[in-house]
Amino acid sequence: MSEKLPGKSDNNPLHDPFQGLMRSMNNFFHEPPVKGFLESIDEFFSSPFPFSSFPVDLNETDKEYIITAKLSGVKKDQINIDIFQQYITITVENTESATQENQTQKTIFKKNSIQRTSRTIPLQKPISEAKVKANYEDGLLTISVPKEGGKRLKIE
Numbered sequence: 001m002s003e004k005l006p007g008k009s010d011n012n013p014l015h016d017p018f019q020g021l022m023r024s025m026n027n028f029f030h031e032p033p034v035k036g037f038l039e040s041i042d043e044f045f046s047s048p049f050p051f052s053s054f055p056v057d058l059n060e061t062d063k064e065y066i067i068t069a070k071l072s073g074v075k076k077d078q079i080n081i082d083i084f085q086q087y088i089t090i091t092v093e094n095t096e097s098a099t100q101e102n103q104t105q106k107t108i109f110k111k112n113s114i115q116r117t118s119r120t121i122p123l124q125k126p127i128s129e130a131k132v133k134a135n136y137e138d139g140l141l142t143i144s145v146p147k148e149g150g151k152r153l154k155i156e
Contacts, residue, residue, distance in 0.1 A: 072139035091118040
C-alpha cells in the first residue's frame with residue numbers, strides 16, 4: 001500500500017521536475033555554436049604560448065654583449081630581430097591554418113591562428129646595428145652586439 005507522491009508517476013517513480021531543464025541546458029552547451037565557442041576558450045587557456053615567454057640570457061664581455069635565446073622547435077623564418085638604439089627585441093611568430101571538410105553535412109571548418117611572443121633586452125650603451133650578428137643553430141639563437149667605443153675625457 002504505497003502512496004502516490006505528488007509529481008511522481010506510476011511508470012517513473014524517480015521523475016524529477018528539473019530533469020528536463022537540466023537536459024536542455026546540457027544540450028545547449030554541447031551543440032554548436034556554443035560548443036565551438038567553449039572549445040576555442042579551452043584552446044586559448046590550454047596553450048601557454050600567449051602568456052609564456054622564452055628564456056633569454058645576456059652576457060657581457062669587455063668588447064661585446066652576447067644574447068642567447070632558447071627557441072627549441074622554432075624555425076628560422078619564424079624569428080624576427082629588431083635593433084633599436086639601446087635595446088634589441090626578439091619576436092617569434094607562429095602561424096597555423098587548418099581546414100576540415102565534412103561531405104555528409106556539407107560543411108567546411110577553417111581555423112587560422114597566429115601566436116606571437118617577444119622579449120626585449122635593454123643594453124647600457126647605444127648599438128651600431130651594422131655590426132650586430134645573429135646565428136641560429138639547434139634551437140639556440142645567439143646575437144653578438146659589439147660595444148661602441150666612446151671617448152673618456154680626463155678632467156684637468
